[in-house]
Amino acid sequence: MLLGTMYFLFSWIYWGLLVCIYSAQFSRAAPTHEKERKHTEVVPFINVYERSMCKVRETLVDIYQEYPDEVEYIFKPSCLPLMRCAGCCSDENFECVPTEWYNVTMQILRMKPHMSQLYVEKTFQQHSRCECRQKKEIKGKQENHCEPCTETERRKHLFVQDPQTCKCSCKNTDSRCKTKQLELNERTCRRGKKPRADQAVCSPLFC
Known part of the structure; x- marks a missing residue:
């Protein structure tokens, strides 16, 4: 009688564990199916157009691009998030350019290999307004045709x-x-x- 009772209890525990394991696996699989569903969604044209248009957006800019004369140093971080004009124009002969800008000063770590390191303050340009304008090389060709x-x-x-x-x-x-x-x-x-x-x-x- 005692053995039968113990067998009954172990059976319930065994099946209970199986149910718990199955439920956990199902709950982990559900978000995966949700992600797969989202990945197959089609982004509407209006959203694509608005996200690609010429406007001010955060852009990672290489420090050496802004300070090409300081290539002997190592900067940390090597690039900075700056607000810059970027995006597409309706005509391929036009480009997205800034019309208003301002300066911002950031503190970065400047190092020289096998030498000292120092926190320095560097000034960078950020854009506040953008506009699509004719490319300079196209304009120059038209002016001198x-x-x-x-x-x-x-x-x-x-x-x-x-x-x-x-x-x-x-x-x-x-x-x-x-x-x-x-x-x-x-x-x-x-x-x-x-x-x-x-x-x-x-x-x-x-x-």
């Missing part, structure tokens, strides 16, 4: 160029040297007498 009026540096001052049409014209006019009986050579933008134009030449210094 015209071929020069002349390849000679000495003669560039004789010409005026329309930036819209790229048309070249002479800075001098016929009326400037009319009293000297000189006429304009439209190809060279110089003036001279006919038929020997080399006898008298009118330049901006003399007309």
Whole structure:
């Protein structure tokens, strides 16, 4: 009778332990399924767009990028969280640039290999406002899309160029040297007498 009772108790304990172990494993597996479900979710376009747009956001910046002349030192930490402009613009010819900024001073550890270490204060720039603006190289190409009026540096001052049409014209006019009986050579933008134009030449210094 005593053995039967003990067997009954051990059986209940055994099955109770199995239930506890199963419950614990199930509870650990449930969050995993939840994470898997979240990983398969599709992020809506509006959320993707808002998170990728040009704005001020915390960015890890390498200290050597800000202080390239101090490469002989080791900094701790080696990078800092700074508020910087970053993100995408609607046009690939534009870039996200800061329009307002301010300075912040941070204390970092500066070390020299096999030598002393020191806490130093370094100033870094943080951005407060951003804007999408045309890239400098694109803007420069558009501003200088015209071929020069002349390849000679000495003669560039004789010409005026329309930036819209790229048309070249002479800075001098016929009326400037009319009293000297000189006429304009439209190809060279110089003036001279006919038929020997080399006898008298009118330049901006003399007309």
